[in-house]
Amino acid sequence: MLSSGQRHAASGSQTTAGARAKALHSLAAPKSARPFTSKASAAPARRPVAAGALPHEPPGTSTEVRISPSQAPAVSAATGHQLIFSYHQLEVPATPPGIALVDVTPQIRELVAQAGLVEGSVNVLSRHTTTAVTINENEARLMDDVRQFLSQLAPASAPYLHNDLHLRPAPENWPGGWAAWAGQEPRNAHSHLLSMVLGNTLALPVSGGRLALGTWQSVLLVELDGPRPRTVGVQLTGWAAGGAVGNAATAAPARD
Template sequence: MTRIQVHSDRREQMLDVTEQVRAAVRQTAPDEGICLVATPHTTCAVTVNEGWDPNVQTDALQHLRQLIPQHAGFSHQEGNSDSHLKAMALGNSASLPVSGGELQLGRWQAIFLCEFDGPRPREVWVVVS
Protein backbone atom coordinates (compact mmCIF):
# COMPACT_ATOMS: atom_id res chain seq x y z
CA MET A 1 0.00 0.00 0.00
CA THR A 2 1.18 3.51 -0.83
CA ARG A 3 0.21 6.36 1.49
CA ILE A 4 -0.04 9.78 -0.13
CA GLN A 5 0.19 12.76 2.19
CA VAL A 6 -1.84 15.85 1.30
CA HIS A 7 -2.76 18.99 3.21
CA SER A 8 -5.99 20.86 2.73
CA ASP A 9 -5.98 24.62 3.19
CA ARG A 10 -9.73 25.29 3.43
CA ARG A 11 -12.67 23.76 5.30
CA GLU A 12 -14.07 22.31 2.08
CA GLN A 13 -12.14 21.63 -1.09
CA MET A 14 -11.44 19.05 -3.72
CA LEU A 15 -7.74 18.19 -3.95
CA ASP A 16 -6.60 16.66 -7.23
CA VAL A 17 -4.43 13.64 -6.35
CA THR A 18 -4.37 12.10 -9.83
CA GLU A 19 -0.66 12.45 -10.50
CA GLN A 20 0.31 11.10 -7.06
CA VAL A 21 -1.96 8.09 -7.63
CA ARG A 22 -0.51 7.56 -11.13
CA ALA A 23 3.00 7.56 -9.66
CA ALA A 24 2.00 5.03 -6.99
CA VAL A 25 0.45 2.78 -9.64
CA ARG A 26 3.57 2.92 -11.81
CA GLN A 27 5.73 1.88 -8.85
CA THR A 28 3.59 -1.07 -7.78
CA ALA A 29 1.26 -2.03 -10.60
CA PRO A 30 0.92 -5.36 -12.29
CA ASP A 31 0.32 -5.18 -16.02
CA GLU A 32 -3.43 -5.59 -15.48
CA GLY A 33 -5.39 -5.07 -12.29
CA ILE A 34 -7.45 -2.81 -10.09
CA CYS A 35 -6.35 0.29 -8.22
CA LEU A 36 -8.20 1.10 -5.01
CA VAL A 37 -7.94 4.74 -3.90
CA ALA A 38 -9.26 5.28 -0.38
CA THR A 39 -9.10 7.66 2.54
CA PRO A 40 -9.25 6.63 6.21
CA HIS A 41 -10.83 9.91 7.33
CA THR A 42 -14.51 10.09 8.30
CA THR A 43 -14.88 13.65 7.04
CA CYS A 44 -13.25 13.10 3.63
CA ALA A 45 -14.32 11.35 0.47
CA VAL A 46 -12.71 10.12 -2.74
CA THR A 47 -14.35 10.76 -6.07
CA VAL A 48 -13.53 10.66 -9.77
CA ASN A 49 -14.86 13.48 -11.88
CA GLU A 50 -13.90 16.17 -14.36
CA GLY A 51 -10.49 17.64 -13.62
CA TRP A 52 -10.20 20.08 -16.51
CA ASP A 53 -12.68 22.81 -15.50
CA PRO A 54 -12.31 23.91 -11.84
CA ASN A 55 -15.89 25.21 -11.95
CA VAL A 56 -17.04 21.58 -11.69
CA GLN A 57 -15.41 21.36 -8.26
CA THR A 58 -16.79 24.76 -7.24
CA ASP A 59 -20.30 23.72 -8.29
CA ALA A 60 -20.06 20.35 -6.55
CA LEU A 61 -18.98 21.87 -3.24
CA GLN A 62 -21.58 24.63 -3.47
CA HIS A 63 -24.42 22.19 -4.06
CA LEU A 64 -23.24 19.83 -1.33
CA ARG A 65 -23.34 22.83 1.06
CA GLN A 66 -26.93 23.51 -0.01
CA LEU A 67 -27.96 19.87 0.38
CA ILE A 68 -26.20 19.42 3.72
CA PRO A 69 -25.74 22.79 5.49
CA GLN A 70 -23.11 23.12 8.20
CA HIS A 71 -25.54 24.35 10.86
CA ALA A 72 -28.67 22.24 10.56
CA GLY A 73 -29.36 21.33 14.19
CA PHE A 74 -27.36 18.10 14.28
CA SER A 75 -27.12 15.99 17.45
CA HIS A 76 -23.39 15.41 16.99
CA GLN A 77 -21.84 18.39 18.80
CA GLU A 78 -18.36 18.69 17.26
CA GLY A 79 -19.59 21.14 14.63
CA ASN A 80 -18.69 18.86 11.73
CA SER A 81 -21.78 16.69 11.31
CA ASP A 82 -22.27 18.08 7.82
CA SER A 83 -18.74 16.90 6.99
CA HIS A 84 -19.54 13.34 8.05
CA LEU A 85 -22.74 13.31 5.99
CA LYS A 86 -21.04 14.73 2.87
CA ALA A 87 -18.31 12.09 3.17
CA MET A 88 -20.94 9.35 3.52
CA ALA A 89 -22.82 10.63 0.47
CA LEU A 90 -19.72 10.46 -1.76
CA GLY A 91 -17.96 7.46 -0.21
CA ASN A 92 -14.40 6.95 0.98
CA SER A 93 -12.99 5.10 -2.04
CA ALA A 94 -12.89 4.59 -5.79
CA SER A 95 -11.78 1.56 -7.79
CA LEU A 96 -10.08 2.14 -11.13
CA PRO A 97 -8.68 -0.18 -13.80
CA VAL A 98 -4.99 -0.64 -14.45
CA SER A 99 -3.87 -1.75 -17.89
CA GLY A 100 -0.37 -1.90 -19.31
CA GLY A 101 0.89 -0.95 -15.86
CA GLU A 102 -0.90 2.41 -16.11
CA LEU A 103 -3.92 3.85 -14.34
CA GLN A 104 -6.86 4.07 -16.75
CA LEU A 105 -8.95 7.24 -16.61
CA GLY A 106 -11.21 8.93 -19.12
CA ARG A 107 -9.92 11.95 -21.01
CA TRP A 108 -11.26 14.55 -18.58
CA GLN A 109 -11.30 12.45 -15.40
CA ALA A 110 -9.27 13.22 -12.29
CA ILE A 111 -9.15 11.68 -8.83
CA PHE A 112 -10.07 13.96 -5.95
CA LEU A 113 -9.75 13.81 -2.20
CA CYS A 114 -12.78 15.76 -1.03
CA GLU A 115 -12.08 17.61 2.21
CA PHE A 116 -15.09 18.61 4.30
CA ASP A 117 -13.51 19.44 7.68
CA GLY A 118 -10.19 21.16 6.99
CA PRO A 119 -7.73 22.57 6.90
CA ARG A 120 -5.61 19.66 8.06
CA PRO A 121 -3.17 16.97 6.93
CA ARG A 122 -4.80 13.99 5.23
CA GLU A 123 -3.87 10.66 3.70
CA VAL A 124 -4.92 8.89 0.54
CA TRP A 125 -4.22 5.16 0.39
CA VAL A 126 -3.48 3.44 -2.90
CA VAL A 127 -3.59 -0.35 -3.26
CA VAL A 128 -3.03 -2.08 -6.58
CA SER A 129 -3.74 -5.75 -7.19
Protein backbone atom coordinates in the same frame (compact mmCIF):
# COMPACT_ATOMS: atom_id res chain seq x y z
CA MET B 1 -79.01 -44.65 -42.93
CA LEU B 2 -78.00 -42.30 -40.12
CA SER B 3 -80.57 -41.10 -37.67
CA SER B 4 -81.15 -37.42 -37.03
CA GLY B 5 -79.04 -37.53 -33.84
CA GLN B 6 -76.22 -39.35 -35.58
CA ARG B 7 -76.17 -36.79 -38.45
CA HIS B 8 -76.03 -33.93 -35.89
CA ALA B 9 -73.10 -35.53 -34.02
CA ALA B 10 -71.17 -36.10 -37.25
CA SER B 11 -71.73 -32.51 -38.32
CA GLY B 12 -70.49 -31.23 -34.97
CA SER B 13 -67.41 -33.46 -35.18
CA GLN B 14 -66.60 -32.14 -38.65
CA THR B 15 -67.01 -28.54 -37.45
CA THR B 16 -64.67 -29.15 -34.49
CA ALA B 17 -62.09 -30.82 -36.70
CA GLY B 18 -62.26 -27.94 -39.16
CA ALA B 19 -61.74 -25.40 -36.37
CA ARG B 20 -58.72 -27.28 -35.07
CA ALA B 21 -57.20 -27.49 -38.54
CA LYS B 22 -57.69 -23.76 -39.05
CA ALA B 23 -56.03 -22.99 -35.68
CA LEU B 24 -53.07 -25.21 -36.48
CA HIS B 25 -52.70 -23.57 -39.88
CA SER B 26 -52.70 -20.15 -38.23
CA LEU B 27 -49.94 -21.17 -35.81
CA ALA B 28 -47.84 -22.69 -38.57
CA ALA B 29 -48.12 -19.64 -40.83
CA PRO B 30 -45.17 -17.22 -40.83
CA LYS B 31 -45.55 -14.07 -38.74
CA SER B 32 -45.68 -11.90 -41.83
CA ALA B 33 -48.77 -13.78 -43.03
CA ARG B 34 -50.73 -13.47 -39.79
CA PRO B 35 -53.55 -10.92 -39.77
CA PHE B 36 -53.06 -7.71 -37.78
CA THR B 37 -55.58 -7.83 -34.96
CA SER B 38 -54.74 -5.09 -32.46
CA LYS B 39 -52.62 -1.96 -32.30
CA ALA B 40 -51.78 -2.71 -28.68
CA SER B 41 -50.20 -6.02 -29.61
CA ALA B 42 -47.75 -4.48 -32.08
CA ALA B 43 -44.21 -3.97 -30.74
CA PRO B 44 -43.01 -0.35 -30.91
CA ALA B 45 -40.59 0.37 -33.70
CA ARG B 46 -37.01 0.95 -32.57
CA ARG B 47 -35.97 4.55 -32.99
CA PRO B 48 -32.43 4.89 -34.40
CA VAL B 49 -29.88 6.73 -32.27
CA ALA B 50 -29.14 10.09 -33.81
CA ALA B 51 -25.54 11.16 -34.20
CA GLY B 52 -24.48 13.34 -31.27
CA ALA B 53 -27.46 12.31 -29.12
CA LEU B 54 -27.50 13.95 -25.71
CA PRO B 55 -26.09 11.76 -22.91
CA HIS B 56 -29.19 12.39 -20.77
CA GLU B 57 -31.52 10.86 -23.34
CA PRO B 58 -33.97 8.53 -21.54
CA PRO B 59 -32.90 4.88 -21.44
CA GLY B 60 -34.72 2.33 -23.57
CA THR B 61 -34.63 1.08 -27.11
CA SER B 62 -33.36 4.47 -28.31
CA THR B 63 -30.17 4.20 -26.21
CA GLU B 64 -27.53 1.83 -27.52
CA VAL B 65 -25.19 0.18 -25.04
CA ARG B 66 -22.21 -1.77 -26.32
CA ILE B 67 -19.58 -3.94 -24.69
CA SER B 68 -16.15 -3.20 -26.12
CA PRO B 69 -14.03 -6.18 -27.20
CA SER B 70 -11.80 -7.38 -24.39
CA GLN B 71 -8.07 -7.02 -24.80
CA ALA B 72 -5.89 -10.11 -24.65
CA PRO B 73 -4.09 -10.53 -21.32
CA ALA B 74 -0.84 -8.56 -21.48
CA VAL B 75 1.06 -10.60 -18.89
CA SER B 76 1.33 -14.03 -17.39
CA ALA B 77 3.41 -15.84 -14.81
CA ALA B 78 5.28 -17.61 -17.60
CA THR B 79 6.81 -14.31 -18.77
CA GLY B 80 8.41 -13.58 -15.41
CA HIS B 81 5.76 -11.18 -14.13
CA GLN B 82 4.81 -11.47 -10.49
CA LEU B 83 1.55 -10.95 -8.65
CA ILE B 84 1.91 -8.03 -6.22
CA PHE B 85 -0.06 -6.57 -3.32
CA SER B 86 1.50 -3.22 -2.48
CA TYR B 87 0.05 -0.68 -0.01
CA HIS B 88 1.01 3.00 0.13
CA GLN B 89 -0.31 6.20 1.66
CA LEU B 90 -0.57 9.63 0.11
CA GLU B 91 -0.11 12.47 2.56
CA VAL B 92 -1.66 15.92 2.33
CA PRO B 93 0.00 18.10 4.97
CA ALA B 94 -2.79 20.70 5.01
CA THR B 95 -6.00 20.80 3.02
CA PRO B 96 -7.79 24.08 2.14
CA PRO B 97 -10.44 25.38 4.56
CA GLY B 98 -13.99 24.06 4.51
CA ILE B 99 -14.95 21.98 1.49
CA ALA B 100 -12.16 21.48 -1.05
CA LEU B 101 -11.15 19.02 -3.77
CA VAL B 102 -7.58 17.78 -4.17
CA ASP B 103 -6.50 15.98 -7.35
CA VAL B 104 -4.45 12.90 -6.41
CA THR B 105 -4.34 11.36 -9.90
CA PRO B 106 -0.66 12.24 -10.63
CA GLN B 107 0.50 10.55 -7.42
CA ILE B 108 -1.51 7.39 -8.14
CA ARG B 109 -0.11 7.22 -11.67
CA GLU B 110 3.37 7.55 -10.22
CA LEU B 111 2.76 4.63 -7.85
CA VAL B 112 1.57 2.48 -10.76
CA ALA B 113 4.75 3.32 -12.67
CA GLN B 114 7.03 2.69 -9.68
CA ALA B 115 5.46 -0.71 -9.03
CA GLY B 116 5.62 -1.69 -12.69
CA LEU B 117 1.95 -2.68 -12.51
CA VAL B 118 0.84 -3.83 -15.96
CA GLU B 119 -2.54 -5.48 -15.41
CA GLY B 120 -4.54 -5.20 -12.21
CA SER B 121 -6.33 -2.63 -10.11
CA VAL B 122 -5.75 0.20 -7.67
CA ASN B 123 -7.94 0.51 -4.59
CA VAL B 124 -8.18 4.03 -3.17
CA LEU B 125 -9.36 4.65 0.39
CA SER B 126 -10.28 7.88 2.12
CA ARG B 127 -8.90 7.26 5.63
CA HIS B 128 -11.09 9.78 7.46
CA THR B 129 -14.77 10.08 8.33
CA THR B 130 -14.98 13.67 7.09
CA THR B 131 -13.33 13.19 3.69
CA ALA B 132 -14.38 11.26 0.60
CA VAL B 133 -12.98 10.13 -2.73
CA THR B 134 -14.66 10.48 -6.10
CA ILE B 135 -13.96 10.62 -9.83
CA ASN B 136 -14.84 13.65 -11.93
CA GLU B 137 -13.44 16.43 -14.08
CA ASN B 138 -10.91 18.67 -12.36
CA GLU B 139 -12.09 21.98 -13.82
CA ALA B 140 -11.91 25.07 -11.64
CA ARG B 141 -15.45 26.39 -12.13
CA LEU B 142 -16.93 22.90 -11.80
CA MET B 143 -15.06 22.49 -8.50
CA ASP B 144 -16.71 25.71 -7.29
CA ASP B 145 -20.09 24.26 -8.33
CA VAL B 146 -19.34 21.10 -6.34
CA ARG B 147 -18.45 23.09 -3.23
CA GLN B 148 -21.61 25.15 -3.45
CA PHE B 149 -23.78 22.10 -4.10
CA LEU B 150 -22.38 20.18 -1.13
CA SER B 151 -22.76 23.23 1.13
CA GLN B 152 -26.43 23.42 0.20
CA LEU B 153 -26.95 19.67 0.49
CA ALA B 154 -25.83 19.58 4.13
CA PRO B 155 -25.45 23.15 5.49
CA ALA B 156 -22.92 23.47 8.30
CA SER B 157 -25.29 25.82 10.19
CA ALA B 158 -28.21 23.35 10.32
CA PRO B 159 -29.02 21.68 13.66
CA TYR B 160 -27.45 18.24 14.11
CA LEU B 161 -27.52 15.88 17.09
CA HIS B 162 -23.82 15.10 16.62
CA ASN B 163 -23.04 18.76 17.31
CA ASP B 164 -24.69 18.74 20.75
CA LEU B 165 -21.39 18.30 22.54
CA HIS B 166 -22.97 18.88 25.96
CA LEU B 167 -24.95 15.67 25.46
CA ARG B 168 -22.01 13.55 24.29
CA PRO B 169 -19.57 11.78 26.60
CA ALA B 170 -15.84 12.19 26.05
CA PRO B 171 -13.86 9.16 24.84
CA GLU B 172 -12.66 7.00 27.71
CA ASN B 173 -9.41 8.16 29.32
CA TRP B 174 -9.25 11.37 27.29
CA PRO B 175 -6.43 13.55 28.73
CA GLY B 176 -7.99 16.40 30.69
CA GLY B 177 -11.44 14.82 30.75
CA TRP B 178 -14.63 16.05 29.10
CA ALA B 179 -13.71 19.76 29.08
CA ALA B 180 -10.45 19.15 27.22
CA TRP B 181 -12.19 16.89 24.71
CA ALA B 182 -15.09 19.30 24.10
CA GLY B 183 -12.64 22.18 23.63
CA GLN B 184 -11.04 20.50 20.61
CA GLU B 185 -14.02 18.58 19.18
CA PRO B 186 -15.35 20.19 15.96
CA ARG B 187 -19.06 20.59 15.27
CA ASN B 188 -18.92 18.86 11.92
CA ALA B 189 -21.94 16.58 11.54
CA HIS B 190 -22.50 17.95 8.04
CA SER B 191 -19.04 16.71 7.03
CA HIS B 192 -19.76 13.17 8.24
CA LEU B 193 -23.05 13.09 6.34
CA LEU B 194 -21.47 14.30 3.10
CA SER B 195 -18.69 11.72 3.45
CA MET B 196 -21.28 8.93 3.59
CA VAL B 197 -23.14 10.34 0.60
CA LEU B 198 -20.02 10.62 -1.59
CA GLY B 199 -18.31 7.40 -0.53
CA ASN B 200 -14.89 6.46 0.80
CA THR B 201 -13.45 3.92 -1.66
CA LEU B 202 -12.70 3.61 -5.37
CA ALA B 203 -11.50 0.70 -7.52
CA LEU B 204 -9.49 1.78 -10.57
CA PRO B 205 -8.56 -0.70 -13.31
CA VAL B 206 -5.03 -0.78 -14.67
CA SER B 207 -4.51 -2.07 -18.22
CA GLY B 208 -1.37 -1.97 -20.31
CA GLY B 209 0.50 -0.32 -17.45
CA ARG B 210 -1.85 2.68 -17.26
CA LEU B 211 -4.88 3.76 -15.26
CA ALA B 212 -7.97 3.10 -17.36
CA LEU B 213 -9.53 6.50 -16.63
CA GLY B 214 -11.58 8.46 -19.13
CA THR B 215 -10.17 11.51 -20.90
CA TRP B 216 -11.56 14.05 -18.44
CA GLN B 217 -11.60 11.90 -15.31
CA SER B 218 -9.48 12.64 -12.26
CA VAL B 219 -9.32 10.97 -8.86
CA LEU B 220 -10.30 13.57 -6.28
CA LEU B 221 -9.92 13.65 -2.52
CA VAL B 222 -12.86 15.64 -1.19
CA GLU B 223 -12.06 17.55 1.98
CA LEU B 224 -15.25 18.27 3.92
CA ASP B 225 -13.89 19.77 7.15
CA GLY B 226 -10.61 21.50 6.39
CA PRO B 227 -8.01 22.63 6.92
CA ARG B 228 -6.45 19.41 8.19
CA PRO B 229 -3.60 17.01 7.45
CA ARG B 230 -5.01 14.03 5.53
CA THR B 231 -3.91 10.66 4.22
CA VAL B 232 -5.22 8.52 1.38
CA GLY B 233 -4.65 4.75 1.26
CA VAL B 234 -3.64 3.27 -2.10
CA GLN B 235 -3.25 -0.47 -2.68
CA LEU B 236 -1.98 -1.86 -5.97
CA THR B 237 -2.90 -5.43 -6.91
CA GLY B 238 -2.04 -7.37 -10.06
CA TRP B 239 0.78 -8.42 -12.36
CA ALA B 240 3.95 -6.35 -12.17
CA ALA B 241 6.46 -6.26 -15.02
CA GLY B 242 9.72 -7.99 -14.15
CA GLY B 243 8.48 -8.79 -10.65
CA ALA B 244 8.67 -5.19 -9.42
CA VAL B 245 7.30 -4.92 -5.93
CA GLY B 246 6.42 -1.67 -4.20
CA ASN B 247 7.35 -0.96 -0.60
CA ALA B 248 4.53 -1.50 1.83
CA ALA B 249 3.82 1.42 4.12
CA THR B 250 2.76 1.08 7.73
CA ALA B 251 -0.79 2.33 8.18
CA ALA B 252 -1.05 4.89 10.95
CA PRO B 253 -4.33 5.60 12.74
CA ALA B 254 -6.33 8.40 11.11
CA ARG B 255 -8.45 10.90 12.99
CA ASP B 256 -11.69 12.01 11.45
